Amino acid sequence: MKIKKRKTVIVVLSIVILILAIAFFISPYSTALLKSKSHFFNHPDNDIVLFEPGAEEYADSIANYIATAIERVEKVHGLPFEEAFKIYVCSTQKSFNEFAVNTSAYPIRGTALLGNVFIAPSAFDFMGIDTHKETLKHELSHLHFQQRLGFIERRELPVWFSEGFADYVAGSGGEGIEESDAINFILSGKHFIPEKEGSLFGSVGSALNGLSGPMFHQQVKMFVAYIINSDSLKFKSFIMKIREGGSFSETFNTIMGYKIKDKWANFLLGLKKRGSN
Ligand SMILES: [Zn+2]
Incomplete structure (x- = not known):
């Protein structure tokens, strides 16, 4: 019985290793390496x-x-x-x-x-x-x-955040898209999803939610800039803290003092006011 169990474990492990090896060799990492x-x-x-x-x-x-x-x-x-x-x-x-x-x-x-x-x-x-x-x-x-950040910790950053932050740092994103067009899109419900956490298989492609690349980048850049401009000192602490890994949303709540969904709701309110002025 014990030997049978051990054999099963070896077979399962071999299959897992084989799947991981195949996944690696068809991944962008191996292609770039070669x-x-x-x-x-x-x-x-x-x-x-x-x-x-x-x-x-x-x-x-x-x-x-x-x-x-x-x-x-x-x-x-x-x-x-x-x-x-x-x-x-x-x-x-x-x-x-x-x-x-x-x-x-x-x-x-x-x-x-x-x-x-x-x-x-x-x-x-x-x-x-x-x-x-x-x-x-x-x-x-x-x-x-x-x-x-390690590979796993990096995947814990939601795509909207890592892209929006990179766009904020670089002044990139949203080429050809007026801010007013992005606001109209957001207010009519055509926007990215401000996810609480990243995912292991997250990518820009999967985060677009039907938007074009430039529209997605314009929106995430505006939201991240809104977060930073509302309290740049706390945001600095937040950027330091997320390097330690762990839950993105919990770190956000603890350091920034509010939930991502509440910040998003305030962001929408602000855009509505801007739209009605
Ligand atoms: Zn990027």
């Missing part, structure tokens, strides 16, 4: 920046701005970066998409992946706007959380 970065050149003026042949001008712009971007991100996050990192500037969207495993036609501008940042050509021409400075700061904000 794509070689050996063809990238070091930027002559800044050893953080590397670029693919053909991306020299993009790399120059990134190298010129990297110090300012790091300063801004460290200031708002309240701590310096913990580990060294590189910025890989891609010459084509195709190459970037392979690193970022973007299989959609959406021109993703950057990603923080495996401890580094990748920048796509679309960052320099997104809907006709040069957004490379904003893209760089946005991805550095994600990287900062990645360095300071």
